[in-house]
Amino acid sequence: MRNLSVPSVRRPGWVSSRVLWARGAALGVGAAVLLLFPYVSEVLDLEYYQSLATRAFILALAAAGLNLVLGYGGLVSFGHATYYGLGAYTVAILGREGVRQAWLVWPAGVLVAAAAAFLVGAVCLRTRGLYFIMITLAFAQMVYYVVVSFKQYGGQDGLRAPRTDLGFPLGEQELYYLSVVVLAACLWGLWRLVHARFGRALRALRDNEARAVAVGFPAYPVQLLAFVLSGAITGLAGVLMAHHTQYVSPSMLSWQQSGHLMFMVILGGVGTFWGPVLGVAALVALEELFHAATVHWQLFVGLVLLAVVLAAPRGLAGLVEAKLR
């Protein structure tokens, strides 16, 4: 019986070694391109694209955070703009009050987002399905209107967000590298997380909750922790975005922003690891392309999205995966 199982163990290992090579090569090339891009753009006078890339990295971080609950947890949170916006607003409000030390402001932004996610998750995770979606949205709208009502922090008009002090001058190029490093570190952490016991339990609860509970996985604590981690990562993206735009507005907390984040994840592939990154890259590129060509760019972006979602139910990552097989 033993020797029956041996080839079946070996075979997937052998296939994945080829995939590993491909992955290693892709990572190497990707890292080189990312490292050299600012210098190339400086020479070729393409600084606008460097800023666009920074924006894409930050959005990819937010989308990856959302994907943890939406994709791996199967929990459709329609309010992730809350954590994104709270992270950004923390930077702006603390900056306004004169607190600019990065070692204070950054953890504060992440903690505020995580605390909000804890409170929202603690309530929402007692519900399922449509109710879960509606309650996450309701909380997000509450936070939105609370922020709008604070006139001393800009109200409807938003607020300037001064860059924090990291101990070195933070220019556009530095921010670019910072975003790359933070995104890479978070993706690595997420990779370990979803492939570790926690990720397995989270997916088991998504696929068959009744059974996972009967097996002995506690649904509520696992899903709540995932929700908090997801909120924290999205909050970190908000902190970075405040540095990038140097300005925050209530629109970062709006339900349209939540929808935008969801769309990036769905376009890339819900519950696939690289889906959020691919989705953001595709969406940013599409918006840029159509924006330059026509004032009705949103219509065309929408049409492309519709086509992708219909043709590739598992998103862009699903298409890439099918190609690699």
Next chain:
Amino acid sequence: MSLLRVEGLTKRFGGVVALWRCSLEVRPAEVHALIGPNGAGKTTLTNLVAGVFPADEGRIVFCGQDITTLPAHRRALLGMARTFQVTNLFPHDTVRGNLQLVVQARKGGAFGFWRPVEAEWELREEAERYAARVGLEGRLDVPAASLSHGERRQLEVGMALASEPRLLLLDEPTAGMSAEESRRMVDLLRGLRGEVGILLVEHDMDVVFQVADRITVLVDGRVLASGLPEEVRSNPEVHRAYLGESGSGGGGAAHAPGENGGEVLLRVEGLQAAYGTSQVLFGVDLEVREGQLVTLLGRNGMGKTTTVNTVMGLVPAKAGRVVFRGEEIQGKPPEQVAARGVALVPEGRQIFPNLTVRENLAAFQAHRNRSPDSWDPDRVADLFPRLKARWNQLGSQLSGGEQQMLAIGRALVTNPHLLILDEATEGLAPLVREEIWRSLQRLNQQGLTVLLIDKYVEQVSRLAHYHYILERGRVVWSGPSHALREDPSLWERYLSVRAGDEGADRRPGGGSSRGG
């Protein structure tokens, strides 16, 4: 000391008393069988013990600890594992993945954040050990969704075992299994005797009397009898309420319109079908004539369900023709096939859980009115009086057997020309099974054409006029009932029933005939 003690357990579902002051005791390492008619409360009792929902009254004591109010996952960690009446797996995960999850839950749980589970070799090896234990060592990398029905049940038991339970709750482990698979399951259960306590819900009396150390009989939510198998078997009350008179299964021989029947109602020619890249049907040919009762036989995984699902339009046909009442219907969507008068009672019931019995039936009533005595919910209530008693209960609150009756009733109210039943007696008590076969025969005598898939070959061969045997997606034999019964080699080769023991093995009241 007892392993599990249930004292005075009561449970009501919106006015209906499902369990009334039930008490029973499972001793360490004994196999304790829980038997009783459909709707007696067996599944309710196992759900209460497992903690799926709370009891209204009473106490549950497990290993000396009162667990009446403990949540389900805590009970699992105390050493209680269960299988489900309808298989309940992680469909996208492989056999190994499913088992590994259980081992993980037992050894450390969910909160590991850094080390990949693939690198946890001890989890993997242990998962493979349990796979070997239930005979799935050759299927480790197969996703659970691609397993055959019998293999899924094996995996269910493997997953229950992998949690190293002190008490195993098995809800109909042999349901839907072929004779061969049932026999393997019995061997497995016998091997566990003396090692782990088992509370077994089972309708197959042969299985029960082969493996049980003690038996409790539940009727209408009350304990009717409890004791050693011989005591229970010779208890006259138990006979009356559950086991039935021996050898009455099936009714008389087949009647007119005989083999040739009337007009051809359904003709299937060269039907091929596949799920993704794995082809299941390789050219099925068959004919059902007006007024006939035809069976589709064969072992599990040979394409019976796929055949009827393809006829119904639920699975797309790759090639071939399906002609119903002179019209080609292959490629038509299921609702159009149904509108032409084909009704399917699917495997696994699939009733609407949030509608009441009456609403489930009313939603499907078709006013085709092809005869004066057309079907409506009231006539279904006459056919299944038990449903009448549950008229305003939600579908989800019915027992497995009642759901099965409802599924048949729902097909009947569409007033079909052709009624297809896929394992319609699945999970039913012997008495109810016979009741359903009798009703089917009566309906057929009234002119309804029936295509039947059923694992109780011996019984349905007495009802039916004509038979088709499927093997690996092709029809390998077809013929009338007497030809089937006179050729024991067919049984051995295609139906996994040893010649000579099909009667004892497959007769619904088989156990009782030995006990009487």
